[in-house]
Amino acid sequence: MAELSLNRLGKTYPGSARAALADVTATIADGEFIALLGPSGCGKTTLLRLLAGFEGPTEGEIHVGGTLIASRRNLVPPEERNMGIVFQSYALWPHMSVARNIAYPLEVRGIAKPERSTRVAAALEMTGLSDFADRAPAALSGGQRQRVALARALVADPSAVLLDEPLANLDLALRGTMQEVFTGFHARTGATMVYVTHDQTEAMAMADRVAVMSEGRIRQFAAPEVLYNEPADDFVAGFVGDGAVLPALAEGPRGPGRAQVRVLGHSLEARARCAAPDRICARPEDITLSDTGPIRAEVRACTYQGGRFRLTLAAQGGARLIAFSRARARLGETLGLSLGRPWAYAGGAAHG
Amino acid sequence: MSPMRSVMTRGSRSEGRLLSLLMVPVILVTLAPVARLLVEGISGETGFSASHLVPVLTAEATRIALAHSLVTAGLGTVISCLLGGAFAFLVALTDLRAKAALVFCLMIPMMIPPQITALAWTQVTGPSSVLLKTLGIAPPLGAPQPLYSPLGIALLLGIQHTSIVFLTLRAGLRAIPPEAVEAARAAGARGFRLWRQVVLPLSLPSLAAGTAMAFVTALGNFGIPAMLGIPARYSTLPTLIYQRLSGMGPSVLPEISVLALLIGAVALLGVIAHRLFLRRRAYGLIGLANRPLEISLGRARPLVETLLWGVILLILVLPLLALLATSLVPAYGVPLTLQTLTLEGWREALFHQPVTARAFANSFRLAGGAALVLMAVCLPLGWLMLRRPTRLTRCFDLLVDLPYALPGVVLAIACILLFLNLPFTERTLYGTAWIIFIAYLARFFPIMLRPVQAALAQLDPAMEEAAQSSGAALSRRLRTILLPLIAPAAAAGGILVFLTAFNELTVSALLWSSGTETLGVVIFNLDDSGETVMASAVSVSVVLVVVVLMGLIQLGARHLPKGVVPWQS
Structure with missing residues (x-):
């Protein structure tokens, strides 16, 4: 295991005007579980393939534990990078048994048979596949296949394990189970893991830190709770979690981490780290419904979400808000609400 | 943990470069004769000219x-x-x-x-x-x-x-x-x-x-x-x-x-x-094709089966019966009855003509050798063309069908033009079995290459990438991952090459010399000299050998990887 560091990484495909990846700088600590999150086409898979070595960067560098593995001039091929990879399609070799699939990276490294057997047995044990060692991959279910792929990626003690939307082909219930398999595996092995997904629940549930990507750039790279509570820009605020982004007028700082802002015609205190925020991110938790609330809003939609109702509200000027309610609300009804300490930020500043 | 050494980096790259050297002999064998022919077609007595064109x-x-x-x-x-x-x-x-x-x-x-x-x-x-x-x-x-x-x-x-x-x-x-x-x-x-x-x-x-x-x-x-x-x-x-x-x-x-x-x-x-x-x-195509489809034909099944077997009867059994009948009469045109039935034509063709046994051996060696060499060459070549495409490989891809598309007679002439005098030596390949062998390699190249290419193209690239991430270098990936996965296609291609070459006439008709006759030449010579009965006898025996050969493979099919035998369901 080792630290991965990306330095101003960029990738432009020949014949394409737009960069698939631009100016990506990040450091991934040894043993960290990182998720790359973003809509399709945001560059997350390109970044993963650059890490794996299937493609080379057109700009910038990648270092593993201080060793340069990729730049425009120098490119260590994938087979010499010591990375494990898990594909969405599993990519198990149908002509090899489960045990042989897992043993392959060890075979390639010339590890002697006794040690190989021990390590394969351990990998099978850890993924709960001991009873399936001699099966053909075709005879396994989707979840089992993905566990074989995970065992194969980890068996040779790689610098990092790269996972490319590994749960996209699985059903919802199985996804939950597999998330536990991944996090459990991560906890036991301490492997550095880079996990590509477009599913924010998945990313937020498993990763230590999440890199939210859009249009080839990392918009914010932070712990899940930070992404949720303190989004850096409009894209992250809108992409991660529920809620609304509203324009705000700065009325001056109120001490460290606080700012006075005017939102929907009302002055209120917000959490902030910049001096002149111009918008707020109002999560449903920030909104308290009460008949005496200063802000009036009309109910536009009401859906039950188990234990609570999710209301879509339209405030004055048509601004949309999302709130939770214990009681069902009628469509068209007008409610009062107040905003408690939302997150305020400068929308245009993060990427000017 | 395996250290990443720059020495290995260079080693791996040169492996890919080494592979591209494969293009040299391949182009020499497949395209050089045709190129030589092209020059012959457009040049007059003094350089380029459209005087023939x-x-x-x-x-x-x-x-x-x-x-x-x-x-x-x-x-x-x-x-x-x-x-x-x-x-x-x-x-x-x-x-x-x-x-x-x-x-x-x-x-x-x-x-x-x-x-x-x-x-x-x-x-x-x-x-x-x-x-x-x-x-x-x-x-x-x-x-x-x-x-x-x-x-x-x-x-x-x-x-x-x-x-x-x-x-x-x-x-x-x-x-x-x-x-x-x-x-x-x-x-x-x-x-x-x-x-x-x-x-x-x-x-x-x-x-x-x-x-x-x-x-x-x-x-x-x-x-x-x-x-x-x-x-x-x-x-x-x-x-x-x-x-x-x-x-x-x-x-x-x-x-x-x-x-x-x-x-x-x-x-x-x-x-x-x-x-x-x-x-x-x-x-x-997404998903594993691991189960054969069996859509029920219902009550139409006997009818469909009768129709299909009727077609087999018409296109296979009937002409073979006619051929067999012709091989059993004393002279061409005589009706076959119990009185006229004779094995004289068979005896003469198979035992009194030493050239027939020699032709059988020659055809076996040439066809088998061509199939094996092409199988060994086409996997790395197909990989090179798919994963490291260059202008050269794309050009080759477009042109490799030429030696196969050209009539055998013409490829034979192209080979004569090219190999009559080996450059830098006094030697010639003309008159040896080698010129036939090279012509077979050139001619049957696409039969082997196309199935291998198709199989490689259909393979999920992640299959190879997973092996690459596991640390397997190119030669190892080719051997342990790609070869087993495309073995069915390669074997199908190999068998097609063998059977096509085994019965081939038009190339060898112009390239044979005494001692290097092929079966096609022997049959053709017999037929050409009016010995229709003997030609039929050799033909029937060739058909028998082929059917027996196919039968042997069929018997061993259980021990072969799935899909290796092309006609096996």
Whole structure:
């Protein structure tokens, strides 16, 4: 295991005007579980393939534990990078048994048979596949296949394990189970893991830190709770979690981490780290419904979400808000609400 | 943890570079003879000149022969597609019984050399048919032979190349995940709609590949138009070339080079059309195709089975019976009765002619050697062309069909031109078995390369990337991951190469010398000298050897990886 560091990484495909990846700088600590999150086409898979070595960067560098593995001039091929990879399609070799699939990276490294057997047995044990060692991959279910792929990626003690939307082909219930398999595996092995997904629940549930990507750039790279509570820009605020982004007028700082802002015609205190925020991110938790609330809003939609109702509200000027309610609300009804300490930020500043 | 060493980096890169060196001998063998031919076609006494080009291309005979070639090859391809397509769809998708036997029988016509096919069929229909005379239903002497016609040529070309379409299409159908079809059935599609809206679109790439290959093969076929067209004064390009050459000798080499280039150009157009079609129609198939499909035919099953076996009877059993009948009479044209039945022709052909045994051995060695060498070369080459495409490999991809599309006679001449004098030495390959071997390699290259390429292209790239991330260098990936995964396609290609080469006549007809005769040459020489009975006897014995060989593979099929035997279901 080792630290991965990306330095101003960029990738432009020949014949394409737009960069698939631009100016990506990040450091991934040894043993960290990182998720790359973003809509399709945001560059997350390109970044993963650059890490794996299937493609080379057109700009910038990648270092593993201080060793340069990729730049425009120098490119260590994938087979010499010591990375494990898990594909969405599993990519198990149908002509090899489960045990042989897992043993392959060890075979390639010339590890002697006794040690190989021990390590394969351990990998099978850890993924709960001991009873399936001699099966053909075709005879396994989707979840089992993905566990074989995970065992194969980890068996040779790689610098990092790269996972490319590994749960996209699985059903919802199985996804939950597999998330536990991944996090459990991560906890036991301490492997550095880079996990590509477009599913924010998945990313937020498993990763230590999440890199939210859009249009080839990392918009914010932070712990899940930070992404949720303190989004850096409009894209992250809108992409991660529920809620609304509203324009705000700065009325001056109120001490460290606080700012006075005017939102929907009302002055209120917000959490902030910049001096002149111009918008707020109002999560449903920030909104308290009460008949005496200063802000009036009309109910536009009401859906039950188990234990609570999710209301879509339209405030004055048509601004949309999302709130939770214990009681069902009628469509068209007008409610009062107040905003408690939302997150305020400068929308245009993060990427000017 | 394995350290990442820059030494290894260089080692791995040079591995890829080393692989591209493979292009040198491959191009030398496949394209150099054709290039030599091109030079011959466009050069006069003093350098470049159109002195041969223009008169030959504008000649009336050329125009007519070209039209005839297109008509017969086109019609023949339609017949191949209808027959091979119907068999492939029914065998691959439905619950027919005795599929293995059916497929086995369908494969046999392809293994019979074209001129033997023609010979056998003329024994079925003509006024001197031994079979018909024996049955007492022969047309009167002097009645026209109905097969001496464009339709007759097209029909036999179609039958001859049915298995090409069948094999390619069925391989493609096998790659369709059963879920794709089952999803459509669940959606309520059935019967013709299911076939037209789901199965057909998914199998179009392989159908197109099979069609292109059948067309190109039919275009270059010499045996059938020679046997049926020459008596009817109906020339196609290959027979025109043969007639010119045999009539006037080597002095017409430049002229027939032009004709050869013309037919090569037509074949190239076919290949390009196929490419353009594929570009718009390639679907990525998701899922593992690990279960065969078995759609129930219901009550129609006995009827469909009867129809299919009826076709087998008509295109295989009947002509072979006629051939067998001819081989058993004392003289050609005598009806076969208990009194006239004799094994004299067999005894003479097989035991009194030492050349026959020698020809058997030669053909075995040449065909087997070509199949093995091509198998060993085509996997790394196919990988190189798919994963490291360069202008050179793309060019090669487009041109590699040329030696196969050219009539064998012309490739033979191209080889003579190139290898008559080996550069930098006093030696010649002409007159040795090596020139035949090289010509076989060049000619049958696409038969091996195309299935391997198709298999590689259909493979999920992640299969190889997973091995790469596991630390496997190129040679190891080729050996342990790609080879086993494409083994079925490679083996199918290898068997096709062997069987095609084993029965080949047109290349060896011009390249053989005493001691290096092939079976095709022996049969042709016997037939040419009027020994129809002996030619039939050798032909029947060749068919027997091929069937026994196929039977042996069939018996061992249980121990071979799935899909290695092309006719195995």
